[in-house]
Amino acid sequence: MRSFLSAASTVLLVLVALLTPLSSIAVWADREIGDTDSYVPTMAPLASDPAVQNAVADRITDEAMKKFDASPFQEGARNLLHEAVVSFSGTDAYKTAWNTVNRAAHTAVEQALTSNGGDSAGMDLAPVIEQVKQQLSDEGVPFADQIPVERTRITILESDKLGVVREVVDWLQIAGVWLPVATLLLAATAVLFAVRRVRAVIGLGLALAAGGALLRLAVTIGHGLALDDLPPDVDRPAAGAVYDALTATLRTTSWWVLGAGVAVAVGVWGFQRSWLPWARER
Template sequence: MNPPPGDVCPAARGFVPPVRTAGRHSYDRHPYGRHPYGRHPYGRHPYGRHGLALPAPAPLPGEVSPSLRTAVSAVLVALSCLLVPFGALAAWAAYGLADTRGYVTAMAPLASNAAVRDAVADTMGDGVAHEAGVNPVFLREAVRSFTATRAYRAVWDAGNTAAHTAVLKALREDRADGDDGPVTVDLATVTAPLKRRLTADHVPFAERLPVEHTRVALLPSDDLTALRKGYRVLDVAGFWLPLAAVVFGVAGIAVASCRRRAVTATALGTALGGAFLGLAVAVGRRLTLADLPDEARRPAAAAVYDALTATLRSASWLLFALGLTVAAATWITRSGSPVVRRLRGRRASPDPTPAAPAPAPAPEPTRIRA
């Protein structure tokens, strides 16, 4: 039914024709200023079909530009990746080496190490032979046989516990009078069971071995001040450096304009930090062994170094593997990857075996058919 003359169609009432400004349609941009997903999923707004290039949407008042967010994210992610190896090293020194039980547990397997046993036999044999006035060669063989017993393992653990406790006490306590002596450990805990073992084996001159409370210096008094300062720095850094690395990494991912790229960069940086940490451990081992004046003691020193840094090497491999795994996962699950397209194709493809149509119901008999 046509509307009366002078009137308009009811469906057209209230219609406002589009206003064209500077040659561009008012529908070229999203009606609410910006598309809720940043850009339209098809590249342009569906109403902007006038062949005109659409300008990049300007940031709203109070909104940070994507370039600035990318720059801030890059700085935060770089700081996080830089702190990863140093944080792991500080945490290992503050919580790994400072734990007496963990230290003794790490050093316990060395009691059965051949190189360490030979070094202990040579050191103790020469020292005890000098005090007792007997042949050092014969006494070294006796001590070497003692290192194969269970009593030696107990003495080994007790000696490591006493030495570690003495060193920690000296590093944590600072005398007010400034009269700091060297850090020492008593050898009576080692010589007493050794004398009992040699006496039971009827070793000549075993009863002449002195069992006195002889103090052996572990750390010189001149280095205590510097060592205490270094220990306090490691104690603080062992907690704050790993925490700062995590906070910077999370903040860098949160402020990034493209969080997937930020996650990938953080993961690759973490893997690189783990590789750098493992390289530092290997270089430190080489330098430590190179500084030893006696080449015969290098196998024993290498065994001790490997036992102390076992946790640090495991941490470096864990960081390396975790970083590569996360980076590979983000790369595989990106929007344009073949895996994602294959999954989307499976979801969108129709069923290749459509169900057979249901049979039509039989017509009811009529009077004529009856």
């Protein structure tokens, strides 16, 4: 009976290690990706990211240059407009427009990451372009008043292999808080089943640390897969910045879980090595 309980405890601890990263992703998918009020603040720092600013400026400049002919000063006009847009991207007006764009784009991102379908997600830069045009026109930048304010889409997520990702994220959103609760119950059961509970608590700490490490590994691998699968016309540095912003919470969670697991394991091990022998002698 003792050997059975010991084996059962070990199996449960392995399950805890495997379910810890899935639980973290489930909460992330439900509370961050699935909620507009959480998604917008998550994407807000990208307004100050140089790669994203450059990608937005490229897109706005390309669209603007299609609408008017500045020959023989075409290249010079393009560079001037591009630099002006990049300069404007550091203003509060730009950041406000950026948040407006992301709030509108959230539904498309959520649909692309769930079973609702869609192989890509993007954002309409029209609110940003409107602010850019107004600001640059007020500053007297040449050709600024000719910038067309119309639907201009920039792709932030695109893949022809999103099927598996959608299935996983959709399932995790359904799991929601139940998966973390189940993981906690398994952890408690593993300790209760253990013949030597102090060792079981140490094992639980190691299982949590392993789960945190697996979560960090999954985020790292996901970054590579996401960029490798992008079409050639999508700006990779900007896409990488978007991925990092979306998964920032997961990276932070992975380090907290790993650190907490190591702290529990080392703390209980130290307690077992020092205080218990002293207590027996007393």
